[in-house]
Amino acid sequence: MKTKLTSSQTVGPFFAPLLRGDLSQMVSAETRGERVVIEGRVLDGNGDPVPDAMIEIWQANAEGRYDHPEDMQEKRLDPAFHGFGRVGTNARGEFTIHTIVPGAVPAQSAQSQAIWQAPHLNLIVFARGLLTRLVTRIYFPGEIANDSDPVLCAVPAGRRATLIAKDIERLAADKAASRRLCFDIVLQGANETVFFDV
Amino acid sequence: MTVVGYRRPAPGINPDNNSSAYASTRARAPRHPAIRIEHTLSEITGPHFETGGASAIDLTRGARGEALGERIIVTGRVLDDDGRAIAGALIETWQANAAGRYAHESDQHDAPLDPNFAGAGRIISDSDGAYRLVTIKPGAYPWRNHPNAWRPQHIHFSVFGTGFAARLITQMYFPGDPLLAIDPIFQSVADPDARARLVAALQMDVTVAEYALGYRFDIVLRGRDATPPQE
Numbered sequence: 001m002k003t004k005l006t007s008s009q010t011v012g013p014f015f016a017p018l019l020r021g022d023l024s025q026m027v028s029a030e031t032r033g034e035r036v037v038i039e040g041r042v043l044d045g046n047g048d049p050v051p052d053a054m055i056e057i058w059q060a061n062a063e064g065r066y067d068h069p070e071d072m073q074e075k076r077l078d079p080a081f082h083g084f085g086r087v088g089t090n091a092r093g094e095f096t097i098h099t100i101v102p103g104a105v106p107a108q109s110a111q112s113q114a115i116w117q118a119p120h121l122n123l124i125v126f127a128r129g130l131l132t133r134l135v136t137r138i139y140f141p142g143e144i145a146n147d148s149d150p151v152l153c154a155v156p157a158g159r160r161a162t163l164i165a166k167d168i169e170r171l172a173a174d175k176a177a178s179r180r181l182c183f184d185i186v187l188q189g190a191n192e193t194v195f196f197d198v
Numbered sequence: 199m200t201v202v203g204y205r206r207p208a209p210g211i212n213p214d215n216n217s218s219a220y221a222s223t224r225a226r227a228p229r230h231p232a233i234r235i236e237h238t239l240s241e242i243t244g245p246h247f248e249t250g251g252a253s254a255i256d257l258t259r260g261a262r263g264e265a266l267g268e269r270i271i272v273t274g275r276v277l278d279d280d281g282r283a284i285a286g287a288l289i290e291t292w293q294a295n296a297a298g299r300y301a302h303e304s305d306q307h308d309a310p311l312d313p314n315f316a317g318a319g320r321i322i323s324d325s326d327g328a329y330r331l332v333t334i335k336p337g338a339y340p341w342r343n344h345p346n347a348w349r350p351q352h353i354h355f356s357v358f359g360t361g362f363a364a365r366l367i368t369q370m371y372f373p374g375d376p377l378l379a380i381d382p383i384f385q386s387v388a389d390p391d392a393r394a395r396l397v398a399a400l401q402m403d404v405t406v407a408e409y410a411l412g413y414r415f416d417i418v419l420r421g422r423d424a425t426p427p428q429e
Binding site: 002003004005006007008009010011012013014015016017018044045046048050052056058060066067068070071082083084105106107108117120122124126127128129130131132133134135137151154155159187188189192193194195196197198 | 201203204207208211212213214215217220222223224225226227228229230231232233234235236237238239240241242243244245246277278279280281290292294300302303304305316317318354356360361362363365366367368369383384386387389391392393395396416417418419420
């Protein structure tokens with residue numbers, strides 16, 4: 001190490017310029033993959049909504065490849081999907097993300113045979129009152145691969161459910177619409193979301 | 199696939215979210231310790247933004263004239279902690295105007311807005327990791343953390359390096375500001391040397407005669423455990 005790191009400071013309450021351009025819509029008509037709408041709320045330790053949080057999303061494409069030069073898997077890139085999203089919470093603490101279900105990506109593995117991670121979205125949460133960003137993941141309900149995902153398995157069993165989105169019932173008339181999921185981010189208290197030290 | 203992770207920050211660099219002197223942390227800081235995970239492709243990759251975007255911008259020229267206040271130049275480089283330049287890094291800045299008021303609907307401070315100063319910038323670092331921002335020195339402003347609380351003058355910086363693990367949002371402060379000693383946000387950084395690195399340096403070789411004082415502020419992001427493999 002030749003130079004020393006710059007410390008984190010809170011995003012504060014006045015970050016609206018970062019939300020210019022709607023980055024909550026991560027897909028276009030040409031994007032490959034299963035559409036999913038993820039709705040949720042950010043809640044504090046009193047159960048009150050957090051109206052000044054910003055969530056950033058980073059994910060692989062439908063085949064499980066990240067649009068990044070260090071992902072050298074032999075999978076196709078999708079020119080209509082880059083994997084980054086950003087959304088602010090509204091006055092009720094709510095956010096909505098429009099994306100696709102990513103494919104599985106490999107885990108860190110010293111062995112020659114790959115260990116796969118279950119499909120997931122990587123999230124960073126910033127807010128007034130958070131001095132250092134929080135890192136979490138959204139996993140998908142009903143995925144067999146969740147049971148063997150090395151990151152989920154590192155989480156105490158009783159807290160894993162905080163990382164798995166819940167299906168929202170679709171009305172019969174709505175069956176053609178995108179899959180809808182719910183994922184609340186609880187910053188503190190009972191049902192506190194699992195956050196990762198990366 | 200071999201993944202080369204990012205080095206972990208030393209203790210004291212990043213603030214503990216449980217810093218109760220900053221009142222907003224009390225109901226928002228998680229109580230469980232974060233669970234350490236090894237880096238995978240998910241952590242070492244990250245978004246990239248348009249290359250060739252402006253590495254030098256000027257926020258002082260409004261639609262109807264010059265922004266009010268003390269014009270300043272802030273320049274520096276985005277580096278990793280091996281001292282390597284990070285080219286193409288997206289830097290976003292936002293700040294109060296000279297009177298200490300943000301152009302933001304929820305800022306209720308009774309200080310004037312400046313129609314010629316929006317105070318938000320978007321910069322892409324050049325091939326040497328360098329950026330240059332011409333702006334107005336932000337004013338101090340009151341906040342409701344405790345009675346008669348005032349934030350020191352600061353500019354917010356949001357920076358994307360090459361991997362999501364290196365994502366950073368921080369604040370840049372000004373040398374000699376007496377409010378730094380009593381600011382719970384600045385003081386949340388435990389390591390005094392790390393705090394000092396959040397304070398820009400006045401530099402006469404950045405200062406432009408008859409125009410604006412110049413400050414240097416380098417932004418250092420986490421480096422890698424080893425040299426990552428090339429494509």
